[in-house]
Amino acid sequence: xxxxxxxxxxxxxxxxxxxxxxxxxxxxxxxxxxxxxxxxxxxxxxxxxxxxxxxxxxxxxxxxxxxxxxxxxxxxxxxxxxxxxxxxxxxxxxxxxxxxxxxxxxxxxxxxxxxxxxxxxxxxxxxxxxxxxxxxxxxxxxxxxxxxxxxxxxxxxxxxxxxxxxxxxxxxxxxxxxxxxxxxxxxxxxxxxxxxxxxxxxxxxxxxxxxxxxxxxxxxxxxxxxxxxxxxxxxxxxxxxxxxxxxxxxxxxxxxxxxxxxxxxxxxxxxxxxxxxxxxxxxxxxxxxxxxxxxxxxxxxxxxxxxxxxxxxxxxxxxxxxxxxxxxxxxxxxxxxxxxxxxxxxxxxxxxxxxxxxxxxxxx
Amino acid sequence: xxxxxxxxxxxxxxxxxxxxxxxxxxxxxxxxxxxxxxxxxxxxxxxxxxxxxxxxxxxxxxxxxxxxxxxxxxxxxxxxxxxxxxxxxxxxxxxxxxxxxxxxxxxxxxxxxxxxxxxxxxxxxxxxxxxxxxxxxxxxxxxxxxxxxxxxxxxxxxxxxxxxxxxxxxxxxxxxxxxxxxxxxxxxxxxxxxxxxxxxxxxxxxxxxxxxxxxxxxxxxxxxxxxxxxxxxxx
Ligand SMILES: [Zn+2]
Numbered sequence: 094x095x096x097x098x099x100x101x102x103x104x105x106x107x108x109x110x111x112x113x114x115x116x117x118x119x120x121x122x123x124x125x126x127x128x129x130x131x132x133x134x135x136x137x138x139x140x141x142x143x144x145x146x147x148x149x150x151x152x153x154x155x156x157x158x159x160x161x162x163x164x165x166x167x168x169x170x171x172x173x174x175x176x177x178x179x180x181x182x183x184x185x186x187x188x189x190x191x192x193x194x195x196x197x198x199x200x201x202x203x204x205x206x207x208x209x210x211x212x213x214x215x216x217x218x219x220x221x222x223x224x225x226x227x228x229x230x231x232x233x234x235x236x237x238x239x240x241x242x243x244x245x246x247x248x249x250x251x252x253x254x255x256x257x258x259x260x261x262x263x264x265x266x267x268x269x270x271x272x273x274x275x276x277x278x279x280x281x282x283x284x285x286x287x288x289x290x291x292x293x294x295x296x297x298x299x300x301x302x303x304x305x306x307x308x309x310x311x312x313x314x315x316x317x318x319x320x321x322x323x324x325x326x327x328x329x330x331x332x333x334x335x336x337x338x339x340x341x342x343x344x345x346x347x348x349x350x351x352x353x354x355x356x357x358x359x360x361x362x363x364x365x366x367x368x369x370x371x372x373x374x375x376x377x378x379x380x381x382x383x384x385x386x387x388x389x390x391x392x393x394x395x396x397x398x399x400x401x402x403x404x405x406x407x408x409x410x411x412x413x414x415x416x417x418x419x420x421x422x423x424x425x426x427x428x429x430x431x432x433x434x435x436x437x438x439x440x441x442x443x444x445x446x447x448x449x450x451x452x453x454x455x456x457x
Numbered sequence: 458x459x460x461x462x463x464x465x466x467x468x469x470x471x472x473x474x475x476x477x478x479x480x481x482x483x484x485x486x487x488x489x490x491x492x493x494x495x496x497x498x499x500x501x502x503x504x505x506x507x508x509x510x511x512x513x514x515x516x517x518x519x520x521x522x523x524x525x526x527x528x529x530x531x532x533x534x535x536x537x538x539x540x541x542x543x544x545x546x547x548x549x550x551x552x553x554x555x556x557x558x559x560x561x562x563x564x565x566x567x568x569x570x571x572x573x574x575x576x577x578x579x580x581x582x583x584x585x586x587x588x589x590x591x592x593x594x595x596x597x598x599x600x601x602x603x604x605x606x607x608x609x610x611x612x613x614x615x616x617x618x619x620x621x622x623x624x625x626x627x628x629x630x631x632x633x634x635x636x637x638x639x640x641x642x643x644x645x646x647x648x649x650x651x652x653x654x655x656x657x658x659x660x661x662x663x664x665x666x667x668x669x670x671x672x673x674x675x676x677x678x679x680x681x682x683x684x685x686x687x688x689x690x691x692x
Binding site: 138141142145146147149150152153178179182183185186187188189190194195338439440441442443 | 495497498499500501502505515516530531534535537538539541542543545546547667668669670671672674676679
């Protein structure tokens, strides 16, 4: 079964063709990082605008690279949520229209489910990836989400815990902005932390008792208090922004003595430590056969290493290109949804706040 | 009979009143409904309905038209996405039409200057002016935002007002000098007008590119510059 996937939930425009939920035939991702960099974070309105112009060339290239014709497609899959409403609607409307004129089934996919199913995918020319084994525990960590999920079978999810405030990726972004390191924050902090020493400054870890939930906003506030000592008044080059609908980011100015590397190292350590501890405990508590990582933050090297040290079952994570938001994971998850009879009609709408467990069995 | 060699579909989701039209240069079928903010949920179902009641299939369409705005940002993106999907999926051309042009178009026959406007949220409207210059209708290149109740302030010439207004404001404008206010049915954006302008553009060889065409986004309190355009007269 050959599925065209479309993903526009945040700031990547992506289209992909995947066979049988496992074999990636093409996976085109148009990143918008260049667009959002100067704002120090994603500007939702600008993200939606970029999707409108890039979506058709992206889909066209995905179909061409897969070497299939539209008539060879068996279904069209699209992210219905969660995500930015203005961005989601571009993909959902294009997908519905193509399904309508090409007379193909339309499969609505939860973005988080897509992230999990990135672990089933084999990239072109790469050795075959063995399907993960149930029951498994999956940590989905990205700029938009932090969820700890127990999965007993295809479509059988239990939400063990989630972030109560900022997502892990968001915490990295905010930390990087405070440290003046740029956007996106995850890679920026990881790079800065390479030459730093964690523990020189103490940042808090929010354990929240023995729940599996996360909280990162206190960490960000604590970092703010630390860097405040080094702050210098900004040489304001602020032009009148009153007419500008989207104000640009002006990095803070700090004394050269600020130990950026040590602060970044401790900040990264604080985020990773909580993620690893809770994931490892869930894996023990639910006798998981495997632990999966998914989402953009799964590319963090410290997180991968620590998690592998902390659990005694195999830890799996997708290659970097499948960790970021991409359409191959949507087309992949769609295959398993379709096996269970999940399709949508022309009335499909976007669901900005869609939780993970909707079209699926809930058994926590 | 439908002329299937020139069958064009026009889509308008600039405002909460959405519209669709099928047009072949002579025959016209229109659908207009209150979509609110859920254009995504209703647009394709209504399109399917319009095609069915006219016994036409999507594969018989030869061109697609879509309104470019100004209007609601998300609303415009819905129409633009469906328009692009149809154009790409069926391999047929796409033509963008400025929403205000379609509103002004039916009034060109009256030979008075025209002020066309759409709601811009928070009690504001976006408007543009149209003048007859040397026998040719021309739109100003400036799209301006103003509070709806200030729409007729400082008029120096008599103008036709084209666009949807609240009952109270419409009543107030009607009494003002230099304001010509057509009845509501002539001020609501009819999808047929979009189709007519688009068919003329398409037949003259003007087609837009899927990788560059995007809505016109006018922010409150700002003025947006768009290329001036010559408008055909509706006679
Ligand atoms: Zn994501």
